[in-house]
Amino acid sequence: MAATRIVAEEAFAGEDKAPRTARGRKTLRKILDAALEEFGERGFSESSIVGITQRADVALGTFYTYFDSKEALFKALVSDMSARVRDHVAPALEAATDTLDGEQRALESYLQFAADHKQVYRIIDEAEFADPDAFEKHYRTTASRIAARLDAGKDKGELVAAGSPLDSEVEAWAIMGMNVFLGLRFAVWGDEDPAEVAQCANRLIRRGLER
Amino acid sequence: MAATRIVAEEAFAGEDKAPRTARGRKTLRKILDAALEEFGERGFSESSIVGITQRADVALGTFYTYFDSKEALFKALVSDMSARVRDHVAPALEAATDTLDGEQRALESYLQFAADHKQVYRIIDEAEFADPDAFEKHYRTTASRIAARLDAGKDKGELVAAGSPLDSEVEAWAIMGMNVFLGLRFAVWGDEDPAEVAQCANRLIRRGLER
Numbered sequence: 033m034a035a036t037r038i039v040a041e042e043a044f045a046g047e048d049k050a051p052r053t054a055r056g057r058k059t060l061r062k063i064l065d066a067a068l069e070e071f072g073e074r075g076f077s078e079s080s081i082v083g084i085t086q087r088a089d090v091a092l093g094t095f096y097t098y099f100d101s102k103e104a105l106f107k108a109l110v111s112d113m114s115a116r117v118r119d120h121v122a123p124a125l126e127a128a129t130d131t132l133d134g135e136q137r138a139l140e141s142y143l144q145f146a147a148d149h150k151q152v153y154r155i156i157d158e159a160e161f162a163d164p165d166a167f168e169k170h171y172r173t174t175a176s177r178i179a180a181r182l183d184a185g186k187d188k189g190e191l192v193a194a195g196s197p198l199d200s201e202v203e204a205w206a207i208m209g210m211n212v213f214l215g216l217r218f219a220v221w222g223d224e225d226p227a228e229v230a231q232c233a234n235r236l237i238r239r240g241l242e243r
Numbered sequence: 244m245a246a247t248r249i250v251a252e253e254a255f256a257g258e259d260k261a262p263r264t265a266r267g268r269k270t271l272r273k274i275l276d277a278a279l280e281e282f283g284e285r286g287f288s289e290s291s292i293v294g295i296t297q298r299a300d301v302a303l304g305t306f307y308t309y310f311d312s313k314e315a316l317f318k319a320l321v322s323d324m325s326a327r328v329r330d331h332v333a334p335a336l337e338a339a340t341d342t343l344d345g346e347q348r349a350l351e352s353y354l355q356f357a358a359d360h361k362q363v364y365r366i367i368d369e370a371e372f373a374d375p376d377a378f379e380k381h382y383r384t385t386a387s388r389i390a391a392r393l394d395a396g397k398d399k400g401e402l403v404a405a406g407s408p409l410d411s412e413v414e415a416w417a418i419m420g421m422n423v424f425l426g427l428r429f430a431v432w433g434d435e436d437p438a439e440v441a442q443c444a445n446r447l448i449r450r451g452l453e454r
Contacts, residue, residue, distance in 0.1 A: 157368060189454060191453065193454075203447055213382075214417060232410050236414055236448065237447065240449045
């Protein structure tokens with residue numbers, strides 16, 4: 033139910049179309065799940081509102097209770113996927129013994145999510161063209177979360193202290209890019225063991241490659 | 244002239260439309276440069292062959308001497324951009340004192356290229372939808388080159404030896420993803436000093452973040 037709550041609170045932030053009842057949230061969830069399938073299979077420009085309402089088994093009028101347009105639905109879907117990834121990974125982070133162990137668990141959990149929801153790449157990547165603001169927001173938000181974790185690790189003395197004001201931001205974007213490409217290669221295109229991939233990657237960010 | 248040679252040899256590999264004269268290669272270069280502008284500004288679906296030939300100041304018939312379709316031109320452009328990035332970075336790698344110094348120089352050089360050719364992101368990223376085979380080939384080829392450099396560094400004893408058969412491939416995809424996202428954030432969206440960004444990122448892959 034976490035994902036439903038996310039949409040009600042985040043995808044509709046400040047708008048008057050957010051569902052107010054449990055039934056409304058369930059209908060909205062059906063529309064978003066159908067949108068993930070439709071956009072994931074057909075791409076943004078070939079997808080239609082009719083196609084999505086048919087997959088969701090809801091009336092066309094119901095769609096417009098929640099969204100003004102295909103563009104508005106797509107923006108909500110990017111927000112929803114972004115929040116679902118975050119919520120999927122959160123318990124792994126909570127179980128961590130230290131900052132870098134957290135990054136390893138987060139990556140393993142992310143690889144599992146990507147393997148189970150391969151369409152997430154198509155949705156986020158197509159946002160670069162269909163909704164550039166949503167695309168940029170997704171990555172800036174994700175990188176900020178990673179940078180905050182690294183800063184906390186530095187404050188605790190677990191990580192090497194930043195030598196430049198850019199360090200944590202560079203490190204956060206580096207780790208995010210690493211995770212995105214490892215997901216593409218080993219979870220979407222391949223099916224290697226997420227634990228093994230996350231372990232290899234963690235050795236790299238923990239100790240580096242220099243002998 | 245390196246880029247022109249690349250197209251003649253690589254984008255047309257095995258096809259009979261490759262230009263055979265210096266004049267033909269120059270015309271082809273004009274078409275590819277115009278295509279970069281047109282696809283970069285308008286996106287694949289909104290771009291037209293007429294728009295591209297007008298930008299290039301070549302006749303429509305000339306276009307068909309080299310390409311059968313907009314799709315064929317786009318494929319050649321992805322191949323061309325991929326090769327141009329490689330050739331831009333090559334001298335930086337040749338000047339390196341060791342493997343990880345090479346990665347730092349390569350990243351700095353890549354960030355400069357991305358800052359000067361911001362459309363490269365739009366072209367490569369749109370290939371995921373317009374030409375998925377070209378998209379996959381670009382990243383697999385790039386990752387293979389990085390993995391080969393890491394393997395050479397391991398053979399020379401400069402880098403920690405691989406503990407798992409997946410190590411070099413995971414490390415290569417991690418470094419590629421890191422470089423792509425650092426370029427997006429700091430060269431396309433921002434304009435931070437490429438040398439400083441590359442130095443921060445290199446500290447991460449050289450020694451890791453653990454204190």
